Amino acid sequence: MSAGRAVPAPPPVSLREPDPDVRRGLRPEYTKVNCAVAKCVALTFDDGPVGGTDRLLQILAQHRVKATFFVVGRMVEEYPGILRREMADGHEIANHTWSHADLTTLSSEGVREELEKTEAAIGKNIGHGTTLMRPPYGATNARVASAAKRLGLAQVMWAVDPLDWRNRDTALVERRVLSQTRAGDIVLLHDVHASSVNAVPKILTTLAERGYKFVTVSELLAGVSVEPGRQYRERAAT
Template sequence: MQGAARRAAWVVIALVGCGWLSALPSRTADDRAPMTAGILARPVAQERPVPRVDCARARCVALTFDDGPAGGTAGLLAILAGRGVKATFFVVGRNVAERPDLVRQEAAAGHEVGDHGYTHADLGKASAAKIDQELTRTQEVIRQATGTTPVLMRPPYGSTGRALTEAVKRRGMAQIMWTVDPVDWKVRDTRAVERRILDQARPGSILLVHDIHPTSVAAVPAIIDGLRRKGYVFATVSELIGRPLVPGRRYDRRPSP
């Protein structure tokens, strides 16, 4: 070992003598700072959901939020974190471009992030070119924010068709619809939204809420608490489905065995 160390020392001396080591750029702490900052600024990757509950046995429901990120999304994330609930967010691409930090927080907290189009256009009636543009741009801004590309897509307005189905299938995405719609985009009444979801939820349901409406976000604590009192367990959409999602296929609830 001493002989090896002695030989290594002679190699270093020789390199210095040849001027090779002196040619290497030296980096001060100030030089290294931008590199460190760049590493810390990299988006947090959204990991593949790891099942936390067996939804074949438990009374699972999936809480999903559309159209964000918006001003109320940060408060919603705090509500979900405080109650230990994982949800699925179907985000609009242009909103992600404006608030990538919120989408990054969603992914970092263990929520699922799905594609909801770039401009919330009616993709069921759109041309193939328009569909391609909407999906491609949204996938890209989500990837930039979270480090991963989503495998879930929710058609705006629930409007789909052959062209959209083929487009999402080519991208390896499944179409996620819903079981319960409290019509919170129209009825801006916190108690009404809460009551409709509590009354209509069943095991395997996918629940639709919009985090762009303060009245809907305000209903979330009571929705969570009320469903838990009924014995429900919250899961992400992938956890609720409980099996590999088929690209292009539409899901509006947990499939029957």
């Protein structure tokens, strides 16, 4: 793509589309990538959706990049249209609990409720549930793993954390992601912070120049034995 030239966003996919792969965003205009060979990276965005997520979706569409959104259930109820746009644009939707609670402080029933309510909110809006979850703060224990396993959800952590929630500094977030990212990594970002969204264009452009391919978490882990309840921070060597 030439510098400064925006690529039109792909047309939205109807929720009535009969092909489940197309509904999940695996469109023919995207080249499927073999992450066992290619330099893949999965960008993930936590805590939304929020109003500012729309701008991030525009940026990702311009670069023809798919990401994974770990959404909070109560935010899904507030911004259901943005969640539906994430799915229609070909991004992956995953579970980030109902209220962003530290799950290790909850009972087994409390953990289950946080995840189940979010699954229900997601399913109501996009027609299906998820297969991935991310515990807030990365805080997990045996109760969390057990609840995730029962619900068929793998625990997705991260290999790269630019601490964008603490340092609302676009240039610093850019430098940290660009200096730390390696092939097969899962990168943690937050679409609730404008400073993080502002860092995305340079991250995408620079990593693409270095030969990286951007994929969803499920695409990154394709060919890896992904088991509900287990933790994944990067693509294991295959």
